[in-house]
Amino acid sequence: MDMKAVSAIQKFADARATSAINNYVQARPATEPTPEEPSIVQSAGKAALDFAQTLAQTEETAKQAMIGDADPHALVQALAQTELAVEAAVSVRNKVVEAYQEILRMPV
Helix, strand or coil, X not given: CCHHHHHHHHHHHHXXXXXXXXXXXXXXXXXXXCCCCCCHHHHHHXXXXXXHHHHHHHHHHXXXXXXXXXCHHHHHHXXXXXXHHHHHHHHHHHHHHHHHHHHHHCCC
16 A cells, blocks of 8 residues: 555544544533423422412412402312312322332332
């Protein structure tokens, strides 16, 4: 092989390696988590805050209904929202307990 052929092969190999490196560098950010996505802990915290706010709003509506300042329809609607929130919280709790029990049954 002459020197021109060897030089051409080396340039081709270098260009191919550089291309592969550039492709990897461009594709790598796609596999990294984005900071905008909330974590599971943040999502659970937000859900707990929403649950607490729903309960507080229902309590306030109930107090207003007792003194005659709230519409009875608003009280029924607030109680329905609270019922849904409690059912959702109980369902999540049940799933967590089932998962914990399943982990306890795993052999060590």
